[in-house]
Amino acid sequence: MKSCAISRAHRVQLRFQSCSAQASAKESGVIFPCRKLAYGSTVIIFILGLFLSLLSSALGQQNVWDELNARVDSLYRQGRYAEAVPAAQKLVDFAEEKFGTKAPNVASSLNKLAVLYEEVGNFTDAEPLYRRALEIREQAAGPDNPEVAASLNNLGALYADQGKYEQAQAIYERALAIREKALGADNPDLATSLNNLAVLYDLEGREADALPLYQRALAIREKVLAPDHPEVAKSLMNLAGLYRDARRYEEAEPLYRRLLAIDEKATDENNAGDEQSELASTLDDLGSIYLAEGKYAQAEPIYKRAAALADRNFSKEPLAATIFSDFARLDVAEGHYASAEPLDIRALRILEEDFGSSSSRLAPILGGLSEVFYLQGRYTEATSALQRELAIQEKVLGADDPELASILDNYAAVLLKTNHTAEAAQAEARAKAIRAKATAAASSDPAN
Secondary structure (H helix, E strand, O other), rough: OOOOOOOOOOOOOOOOOOOOHHHHOOOOOOOOOOOOOOOOOHHHHHHHHHHHHHHHHHHHHHHHHHHHHHHHHHHOOOOOOOHHHHHHHHHHHHHHHHHHOHHHHHHHHHHHHHHHHHOOOOOOHHHHHHHHHHHHHHHHHHOOOOOHHHHHHHHHHHHHHOOOHHHHHHHHHHHHHHHHHHEEEOOOHHHHHHHHHHHHHHOOOHHHHHEEEEEEHHHHHHOOOOOHHHHHHHHHHHHHHHHHOOOOHHHHHHHHHHHHHHHHHOOOOOOOOOHHHHHHHHHHHHHHHHHHHHHHHHHHHHHHHHHHHHHHHHHOOHHHHHHHHHHHHHHHHHOOHHHHHHHHHHHHHHHHHHHHOOOHHHHHHHHHHHHHHHOOOHHHHHHHHHHHHHHHHHHHOOOOOHHHHHHHHHHHHHHHHHHHHHHHHHHHHHHHHHHHHHHHHHHHHHOO
């Protein structure tokens, strides 16, 4: 019997600050040409006074916008998204009233409000805002301007977050084409587009297409950024994850080692914070590589560190469940079944509390727990865990999904141990039928 690790999504890159937000910073000063004023030229003085008054008003409006903008940015950085939404709406309203509905400041404000809507899960209201910002920038700067690419990046990310990969791909590809043409070969924004499109290909199972994009993004970031820059860390994580999923463990290991060094430098393990979960996640990933390579002695201290971080900082979160479950896999591999059981049970309880007793996230944990019971000769408990795993997967995947075949094989093996030979034969026959159906479907597919 074989247990599975909990699948983990790619880290999401922040998209709050766009190019326009950086470009909207106020200039330090304005220099006017010198003029001679004739004595008594009251009309000229009046006109100049009016001009200076209007200029002062414009600068005052820009100052107010800058203050509102800074407030929104501050709330965003603190993760206070619900508070930031009304502040960003005020920023949009002010920009539209003072600068006009087609002004660059409006596009920047719309982008910020859209990102915040996305952060609070309001995808419906985020999309039209992203589209308005895109339209303003296309009209103001032309369709091939880097500002347009920034808006396309955000809109593509929204679609990707919703699983609308086909729509996201077209938008990401357009953003990449703009940046390839308009920016230098080593521009960090180009690396962002390469990374985002690679993540999308990766999610679609197109690892061969994703790999060269990940590699280019990492090469750019290594060249222009500090070795321990967060963007370098993201590229290392994504490329290492692709190698891991492709079972190219020897290539993944040094990347995870580099990522771990970056995380360790940025983290104080004795203090709580988001960095703790980043470090723990990297430790878990590196542990999974050592486990796959059979380097159990190296994996054990790594998993112990990850589990200790989870216990201290986020013991009831899904990441903790992943770490405990993966640590259990190491214990099983080393024959420490009694140690593996409480880890799997903790992982199961965390996910049940967070997602409910019938969530698909429970299935791999139940599979691992059934293995632990089976290896200890506790066949009745193994049967119960497998029945539960099978019921969840049937509901999620359908009765004939190929993934059910291996669960049915395990179920049949346990049933034989408890002398339920007729039921075991039924499970084996069903697994065989599922595989035959999948083989027939694959052979009739013109793409194969």
